[in-house]
Amino acid sequence: MSSNNDSNGSRRTFLKGTAALAAGLAIAPGVRLLGVAKAKPDNEAVTSIVRWGMLIDTTKCSECEVCVEACHAENGIKDQGDPATTPQWIRKLMARDSLTGHVVTLPMMCQHCENPPCADVCPTGASFRRADGIVLVDRHICIGCRYCMMACPYKARSFEHINVTDQAPHAPRGKGTVEACTMCVHRVDKDQQPACVDACNERGHGAMVFGDLKDPESEISQELVRYGGTQIRADLGLNTGIRYRGI
Amino acid sequence: MAKSKIKYLAIEGLPKGYLIILGVLGLLALVGVLSAHHMETEGHIVTGMNNQIVWGLPHVFAVFLIVAASGALNIASISSVFKRSLYKPMARLSGIVAIALLVGGLMVLVLDLGRPDRLLVTITHVNPKSIFTWNILLYSGFIGIVAVYLWTMMERKMNAYSRPVGIAAFIWRLVLTTGTGSIFGFLVARQGYDAAILAPMFIALSFAYGLAIFLLVLFAAYSFTGRELGDKVVTRLTNLMGVFISAALFFVVVYHLTNLYATEHHAWEAFILLGKNGGGPYATAFWLVQILIGSLIPLAMIFSGYALKSRKLVGLMAALVIIGGFGQMYATIIGGQAFPLVLFPGAEITSSFYDGVAGTYSPSIWEFLLGLGGVSLSLAVIAFAVKILPFLPESLADTIVDPHHSD
Numbered sequence: 001m002s003s004n005n006d007s008n009g010s011r012r013t014f015l016k017g018t019a020a021l022a023a024g025l026a027i028a029p030g031v032r033l034l035g036v037a038k039a040k041p042d043n044e045a046v047t048s049i050v051r052w053g054m055l056i057d058t059t060k061c062s063e064c065e066v067c068v069e070a071c072h073a074e075n076g077i078k079d080q081g082d083p084a085t086t087p088q089w090i091r092k093l094m095a096r097d098s099l100t101g102h103v104v105t106l107p108m109m110c111q112h113c114e115n116p117p118c119a120d121v122c123p124t125g126a127s128f129r130r131a132d133g134i135v136l137v138d139r140h141i142c143i144g145c146r147y148c149m150m151a152c153p154y155k156a157r158s159f160e161h162i163n164v165t166d167q168a169p170h171a172p173r174g175k176g177t178v179e180a181c182t183m184c185v186h187r188v189d190k191d192q193q194p195a196c197v198d199a200c201n202e203r204g205h206g207a208m209v210f211g212d213l214k215d216p217e218s219e220i221s222q223e224l225v226r227y228g229g230t231q232i233r234a235d236l237g238l239n240t241g242i243r244y245r246g247i
Numbered sequence: 248m249a250k251s252k253i254k255y256l257a258i259e260g261l262p263k264g265y266l267i268i269l270g271v272l273g274l275l276a277l278v279g280v281l282s283a284h285h286m287e288t289e290g291h292i293v294t295g296m297n298n299q300i301v302w303g304l305p306h307v308f309a310v311f312l313i314v315a316a317s318g319a320l321n322i323a324s325i326s327s328v329f330k331r332s333l334y335k336p337m338a339r340l341s342g343i344v345a346i347a348l349l350v351g352g353l354m355v356l357v358l359d360l361g362r363p364d365r366l367l368v369t370i371t372h373v374n375p376k377s378i379f380t381w382n383i384l385l386y387s388g389f390i391g392i393v394a395v396y397l398w399t400m401m402e403r404k405m406n407a408y409s410r411p412v413g414i415a416a417f418i419w420r421l422v423l424t425t426g427t428g429s430i431f432g433f434l435v436a437r438q439g440y441d442a443a444i445l446a447p448m449f450i451a452l453s454f455a456y457g458l459a460i461f462l463l464v465l466f467a468a469y470s471f472t473g474r475e476l477g478d479k480v481v482t483r484l485t486n487l488m489g490v491f492i493s494a495a496l497f498f499v500v501v502y503h504l505t506n507l508y509a510t511e512h513h514a515w516e517a518f519i520l521l522g523k524n525g526g527g528p529y530a531t532a533f534w535l536v537q538i539l540i541g542s543l544i545p546l547a548m549i550f551s552g553y554a555l556k557s558r559k560l561v562g563l564m565a566a567l568v569i570i571g572g573f574g575q576m577y578a579t580i581i582g583g584q585a586f587p588l589v590l591f592p593g594a595e596i597t598s599s600f601y602d603g604v605a606g607t608y609s610p611s612i613w614e615f616l617l618g619l620g621g622v623s624l625s626l627a628v629i630a631f632a633v634k635i636l637p638f639l640p641e642s643l644a645d646t647i648v649d650p651h652h653s654d
Contacts, residue, residue, distance in 0.1 A: 084297035084607075088600045095594040108590070108598070117435060123379035124372040141372050144361015146301040147379055153436030155588050155600065159301060159361065161292040175290045176361030232590055236435055247591070 040132075040189065051133040051241065052183060053213040054197065055220050055229050058106045058246035060207035065092055067107045067208065070199030074184060076168030080161070087158030087173075089181045090196060095247070104247050107196065107208070110135055110156040110181035111232065112241035118148035118157065127178075133213070133241045134183045142177040149178060153233050156180050183241075213241065253336045253647065255401075255637035258472055265471075265634065272627035276354075279620010282613040283358035291361065294614050299606030300584050305359035307576040308618030311456065312352030312625060313386070313427055314449055315572070317420040318457020318491075320345040320393060322484075323400075324420070327413025333483055333648050336640040337465070338413075342397040343632045344461055345420075346390055351625030353386060355618055378429050385423040392416045401637065424450045431583065438515035439583030444505070448498035452575065454491035458484065459568035464629055466562050468639055477645035485561050489549040492568065496542050511592070518586050518605070519578065525605025529582030532574045541571005581608055 040046055071090045072078070080086040090109040096102070112135045118127040119135065126142035129135045137148075137157075149157045157180040164173050170186035173179050184194035192198075197208040211220035223229075229243030258265065286293055296303040322341035326334035334341075357363055369383055396416045399409035428449030434440040462484055469476040503520065506512035517523040522530030545564045548554035554564045585606040590596060596603030633639050640647070 080292075082292075082297075083599060084299060084601065085292060087298070091598050091600045091602075093590070093596060093598040093600075093602055095591045095596050097594050099593065104594075108602075119374075121377050121379065121433075122374055123377040123383065124368050125374040126372070141365070141368050142362065143365045143368055144363075145379060146361070147377070147430075149298070149301045150584070151434055151436065153588060154590065155298075155602065158298050159291065159296075161297070162290040176287065178361070233436070 042189070046131045048131040048133075049214065050212045051214045052188060053112065053133065053211065053220060053241035053243065054183075054194070055209040055211075055223055056106055056242065056244050057207045057209075058104050058244055060205050061106055062205060063092070063094075063105055064203065064205070066199045066203045066205075067196035068092060070195040071109075071181070071184075074168070074187075074195035075171040075182070076166065076173070078166075085159075085161040087160060087179055089156075089158070089179070106244060106247065108154060108156070108232075109196075109242070110152075110183070111154050111238070112181075112183060114239035114241070116238065117151040117153065117236075121147045121151040123147070130185075134185050134188070135180075136182055136185065137178055137180060139172055139174055139177050139179070144176040144178065146178060152180075153236055153238070254641040255339065255639060256641045257637050258634045258639070262471070265630075269627060269630050269634075272623045272630060275623035276620045276627055279354070279617045279623065280358065282616040282620065283363070286359070286613050286617070287363060293611060295608050295610045296614075297606070297608070299601050300581060300608040302580055302584065303608060304610040304614035305355050305617050306580050307573060308621050309352045309356040309359070310427065310430075310580060311572050311576045312348045312355065312621055314424060314453040315456035315460050316345050316348035316352060317389070317424045317427075317450075318453035318455065319348055319461050320416060320420050321454055321457055322461055323396065323413060324417040327396075327410050328417045333480065336643060336648055337461075337480070339397060339400055339638045340465065340468070340633070341461060342393050342400070343638050344464055344629055345457070346393050346397075347625045347628035347632070348457075348460065349386060349389060350628055351621040351623075354624050355621035358617060359614075378426060378433055382423075382426045382430065385419070385426045389416075389419055389423050392419050421450060424453045431579065436588060437583055437586070438512055438589060439519065439579070439586055442502060442505070444498060444502050448495070448502060451491070451495040451498050452572065455488065455495050455568055456572045458488050458491055459565040459572070462488070462565040463562060463569075464626075466558060468633060469643065472639065474639065475642045475644040477643055477648060479645045480643050480648055481558065481561055482555055485549055485554055485564070488564070488568065489546060492542050492546050492549075496538075496546075499538075499542075511589075514589075515586055519582050525585065525607075526582065529578045529585060532578040532582065536574025537571050537578055540567050541574055542568075545571070 068090050075089060077087050077089060090107050092105060093108040094103060094105045112133055114129070114133065116127065116129055116135045119129055123145060124141045124143060126138045127135070127148045128138065144159070146159055149159060157178050159178050160173055160175050163175045167173055171182065184192075187194060193210045197210040200206065200208045209220045209223055211218040213221060213224075215221055224243060227245055229245055230247050231238070231240045231243060232247070294303060320341055322334050323338035325331045326338045357366055360366070369380070374380055392412070393416055396409070396412045399405040399412045425446040428446035431440040432442055432445035465476065503516065506516050514524070518526030519529055519533055545567050548560065548564045554560045585608065587596070587601070587603050587605060590602065
């Protein structure tokens, strides 16, 4: 009996182990899918399960322009000679407190608002917010009215004043239409980070963290929980996807 | 009573100079279209507009014409809605001037788009939340409703419907100008805009601009055709102008007083009123053009009785109001954009993208020619309409018009 009991016990243990292994094997890919690979497959629509965002730590941001250079290189934006008309998808901004003299430097771009004023005013819906929070311009139906540029509180948008040649295939742009930071949607959809974030990390600053604001386990969410983050023009209630620290 | 006395006549034959006037206006309109074509081919780089001042001189012209269009309909509204019989003979002209100004304004607005070739996209892709979408409906609806209104006035069988259609057109025009004012009023992020008062202010301004253009058209038409225009009509319209300018000034004063009370708007007010931090051109446009030339001098001319000493002075007064209107649009549209966005209140901001500094703008000849083309198209439409259809009363002599109210 006792041997029987022993064999029963070892069988039970074996079965338990096998079940656990099977369960682990079954769940593990799913865990990986949910935990790491957030980008949608190409044949699936974007969902609001994720909300892409960025946290920018201004205390780590120096006066370098590496994020600007990376963005413009990635998206094929070239200097057109006149800074007043050359598109700037991202720019370095320096804010000096008038009273204390405290200086903050930070990258400024489309803040990917949850309630974007640009999309509100756009007559054709060319300015729109993707379900995952990325605000884009559909260059095929933009009529070039520039009302979105009037409405954007962040001056994040540029109008294309000249014929554009030699474009980056993943970032089509066109004379007479409006453009802005896409949060490198072409990279994000391939599980990569925006070019500015990668460049900042490669330079060793690590001032920009990209990730899913809806995933409590993501680095960006963890950082936001721990240290908080500020929206620029939070008074407007736009619930921006770009948050800042140290401002 | 008065109705039976009024005879409307199209311009008969081809008076000397008519074809020249129409030809010149048509040519200027064509030049405007060609300028827009140049802007579209080369890109907006050939304009003075940039990523700071995204709406330039074409918008100044377009918004002025559209606002004036709604105001020009007032003469007809006063006749149909408020039953003032003195205005009745001029109601047809009021309607066609309103349509013509709107058509000219829309021409400028549409041709200034980055992609005017995509205009039809506004029909196939509609964002119902956009004020522009509302305005597309309001503008096209205005042309339609005023056309029907003219039909009810000009077709004897339809006369019975002229009042209800007139009331509908009056309400429509009020909503339209509210929509135009709200293009700016709803822009929450800009210090110079973001104010509900801009909508009624634009309505009051439209009264003055529309009447000023109507007066000049009336003078030109009657002097050109040699028809009689009596003092009663001119006196009444001139005095009405005094009321309209005063109403517009009231809203302008309240707008600035409200801003002056709120500390957050002090920098904007210093910019637009005192010309601080690069606001010089806009403060000049405001004080010199909008307030002095466009409001105070005309008011003084009207209320002192000086303007009524001669038709030329009334015409001058109306021209000053129009000049003031352009100054107001310049200060509002360009000045409002030139003032930098407030990203960090209490901080001085610098960047490679002109943050924290006033935007600069020098309009190019192409923009001016496009705007002038719109004005010319408006005037050409009026000149053509009064030639082919009976818009103008044969006479507006004192004995013809009925100075008494119908009530």
